[in-house]
Amino acid sequence: MTPVSSEAVGVVTAAAPTHAGVAHPGDIVGAFGRIRRDGAGASGGRWRRLRTLLVVSGPGLIVMVGDNDAGGVATYAQAGQNYGMALLWTLALLIPVLYVNQEMVLRLGAVTRVGHARLIFERFGRFWGAFSVGDLLILNALTIVTEFIGVALALGFLGCPKAIAIPAAAVLLFAVVAGGSFRRWEGLMFLLIAVNVLVIPMVLLVHPTAKGIAGGLIPRFAGGVNSTVLLLVIAIVGTTVAPWQLFFQQSNVVDKRITTRWMAYARADLVIGIVVVMVGATALMAVTAFGLAGAGHFTDAGAVAAELSRHLGGTVGTLFAIILLDASLIGANAIGLATTYAIGDAMGRRHSLHWKISEAPLFYGGYALLLAVSAAVAFSPDHILGLVTQGVQALAGVLLPSATVFLVLLCNDRALLGPWANSARQNIVAWTIVWALVLLSLALTATTFFPGLPTSTIEAGLAVGAAIGVVGGAAVIIAGRRYSALRDAEAVVRTLGGGLDPDQVDELDDTPTLTRAERRAIRRQDRMEWQTPGLDGLARPAMSPIRRAGLFTLRAYLVLAVALVVVKIVQAGVVGPASSL
Secondary structure, X not given: OOOOOHHHHHHHHHHOOOOOOOOXXXXXXXXXXXXXXXXXXXXXXHXXXXXXXXHHOOHHHHXXXXXXXXXXXXXXXXXHHHHOOOOXXXXXXXXXXXXXXXXXXXXXXXXXXXXXXXXXXXXXXXXXXXXXXXXXXXXXXXXXXHHHHHHHHHHHHOOOOHHHHHHHHHHXXXXXXXXXXXXXXXXXXXXXXXXXXXXXXXXXXXXXXXXXXXXXXXXXXXOOOOHHHHHHHHXXXXXXOOHHHHHHHHHXXXXXXXXXXXHHHXXXXXXXXXXXXXXXXXXXXXXXXXHOOOOOOOOOHHHHHHHHHHHHOHHHHHHHHHHHHHHHHHHHHHHHHHHHHHHHHXXXXXXXXXXXXXXXXXXXXXXXXXXXXXXXXXXXXXXXXXXXXXXXXXXXXXHHHHHHHHHHHHXXXXXXXXXXXXXXXXXHXXXXXXXXXXXXXXXXXXXXXXXXXXXXXXXXHHHHHHHHHHHHHHHHHHHXXXXXXXXXXXXXXXXXXXXOOHHHHHHXXXXXXXXXXXXXXXXXXXXXHOOOOOHXXXXXXXXXXXXXXXXXXXHHHHHHHHHHHHHHHHHHHHHOOOOOO
């Protein structure tokens, strides 16, 4: 009898359904073809590897391009029109944030084979699960409202009235999803993504300069640090690294049946998506920075299209309107699915694009209801919509630390991920990201409470906060060295074929430190053999008093920060015209 490799066993086991959300175990089915469950025909020459990449690609590319939604187009256009390329550095700093965050959810999905919301409920309980999903539902519903406003502004510029544009977009969005075919849905999404190539002729028509663009990579705050520019910076963070992305990509990885066997291809898909989103965001900022220099401050995305037409000709304005429409449709689709994926996870009901409407009524019904409510709200008075659209991206930036904390904690849950859990280096980067986001929120809070606060004071506060983060991080690293040594020693014992007897724990400190090559070989072997146990029979990790206090403190602060963002948005709407899409 021919022995079955441990890699093949791992793939087959990991592909098995672990909850009602997965339609059934089977092949990876994508817009560009199918890969058999056993991986036959997926390896070999260059062309086979390229075809495999094309079939596996999707979750990373879609989540990244969906990030440049209507709110993203408006935010980048506002940054360019009001500050030129001076805030481009914020996008550059967000590149590692995007990769680290989304690679963690990719890993969670491929290893555990369940969605992000279900993991939070299972590992942290209903209380924290309800908070996380509750934040997501409110923020996503408001964000989809902005997508419909983007549709109305884009089609309005092209001559279609709002009363027709919004209902037609809602029907189209539901039709794209409700076919019971993952492959069909992904193919339609790729068609929408292809429209983004229009940013190339659009940005060339405004004649940008390489020197002007490169100058924006130098970190600085145009006009000094104040609550207005900080709100815009947080909006850029919130629209570029949004909480919904975590829930969407993990569930979409599960839905597409991507397992750890295809991790390298899935990571490449994510990198491609990051390149596309950064090129698009930079191009949008450059269009208004170079095309509308001196044309006044940003009001809304519809006005941007009109101003571009007036200053540079109808072609540029039309291209901008088409990109805004396309971004709105992609964003609404992905954000709506992120929401219904999370609801299905929380309720334990079927939530997969492989199921038909009759087989997953809650999944498709929830998606239709979300579209209908958001479309109805999009008919609200303009001043209300202005406040909503201005605040959504900032709220996403403020709530992101909470979502990222749960993500990092899940990726350190060795009962779930085993050898796929975060390394020390990954944790350093991840917690640095969390702390940086918290510092931005604190700076916004300070400038909102004390609008006359000097720039030097704010910069000093940020420097002190950074120093606290460095000292605290160093203390954690030092404290974790002994634990790392114990893990190395345990790996040696495991490699030698024996279990780790409790009586041997005191002797582990004397075990020689493994070389990098030895650690890599052991980790590769462990990952090949690892499979996540069934969640129902997995003991929930104990919540230490320090962790519980930290989570409650973070939650209390975020409630305060959200309230302050709302106050700032209302003030902006009362004092001057509210910015909108």
